[in-house]
C-alpha cells in the first residue's frame with residue numbers, strides 16, 4: 001500500500017455538487033500512512049456540515065477495500081461574521097417578482113422556442129413579462145422575438161430592454177459582438193448575467209424567464225446559483241436518450257433547491273400541416289414517468305410542427321400569431337399551469353429561494369462556497385455566522 005495509491009483512488013471522489021474531484025480541486029493537502037493507520041487532511045472551502053459529512057462517507061466508501069484505519073481531518077475556512085458590504089442574500093433585482101429558469105440537458109431540444117412561447121402566452125394572460133437570454137453559446141431569442149438588429153436605447157449608464165408582443169427582451173446576443181462569449185467560463189458568465197439584471201432597466205415584472213445555456217456543467221451550476229430563481233422548467237424531447245440528459249438538468253435543480261414547475265415535452269408527435277393528424281415520430285408521453293420520478297408535472301406536450309419553426313425563424317411566435325392552433329392552445333395551458341404555481345408561492349420572495357453570489361464571485365470558489373454555506377445556515381434559522389445558534 002502506497003500513499004500514491006490512496007491519492008489515485010481519491011481522484012474518483014467528487015466534491016459535493018461539482019463535477020471535479022477533491023484531488024482536481026487540490027483539496028487533498030496531506031496523506032499520512034503508518035502501517036494500516038491512514039490520516040487524510042483535506043483543506044476544503046465550505047463551512048457547511050453536510051459537505052463534510054458527504055465527503056467522509058464518499059472517502060470511506062472509496063477506500064473501504066484498502067482495509068485501513070482511516071482518520072479524516074478537515075481544514076475549513078474560519079467562520080466570520082458577515083461583512084456589511086456583502087451582497088449575499090440581497091435581492092439584486094427586487095422589482096422582478098418571479099424568476100423562471102428554463103433549462104435543458106442538451107442543445108437543440110427547443111428550449112428557446114419554449115421560453116418565447118411561454119413568455120408571450122404569459123403576457124397574453126395579463127402578466128408583465130420579460131425574457132433574459134443567457135444562452136451565450138447560441139442566443140436565439142432576439143431572432144425568435146423579431147428584435148434582432150434593433151438599437152438598444154441607453155439611459156444614463158443603463159440600457160433599456162427591447163420589447164415585442166408585450167414582452168421585454170434582453171440578450172447576451174444583443175450586447176456582445178458575435179462569437180465573443182463562447183469561450184467564457186463560470187465567473188465571467190455569472191458576472192455578465194448579474195449585470196444583465198442590475199444594469200438593464202427592467203421595469204416591475206411579474207415573471208422574468210431566463211433562457212439558460214444548454215447542458216448541466218459547472219457554468220450552468222454557477223449561473224443558476226447567481227440569481228434568485230423561483231422555479232425551474234425543464235425542456236426535453238421524448239426520446240429515451242434525451243430523457244437521460246433531462247434527468248441531469250432536473251438533478252441540478254434539486255441540488256440547488258430550485259422548485260421544479262414542470263417538464264415541457266417538445267417535438268412530441270407530429271401534426272401534419274395538411275390534414276392536422278397527429279402521428280408519433282420520436283415517441284409521445286414519455287415524460288410522464290420522468291415527471292413522477294421528480295415529483296413534478298408535464299406542463300405540455302408540444303408537437304413537431306412546421307409552423308413552430310417558421311414562427312421562430314421569422315420572429316413571429318405561434319402562440320401570438322396563430323392563437324387558435326392546437327399548439328398555441330397547449331402553450332397557453334402550459335403558461336396557465338406555470339402561473340398557478342408561481343401565484344401559489346406568492347408569500348415567498350425570490351431571495352428566500354436561492355442563494356445569490358456577488359458579481360464576479362464564482363459559486364465554485366472559496367468565497368462562493370462560504371456565501372452558500374452562510375445562506376444555508378440563515379435559511380435553517382441561524383444568524384449565518386456559523387456560531388451554531390440554530
Ligand SMILES: Nc1ncnc2c1ncn2[C@@H]1O[C@H](COP(=O)(O)OP(=O)(O)OP(=O)(O)O)[C@@H](O)[C@H]1O
Nearest residue numbers: 107108109110111112113138303304305308309312
Ligand atoms: N416543436 C417544434 N416543432 C418544429 N420545430 C421546432 C419545435 N421546437 C423547436 N423547433 C425548432 O428547432 C430549432 C431549435 O430550437 P431552439 O433554438 O428553440 O432549441 P434550443 O434547445 O434552445 O437550442 P440551443 O439552446 O441549443 O440553441 C429551431 O429552429 C426551432 O424553430
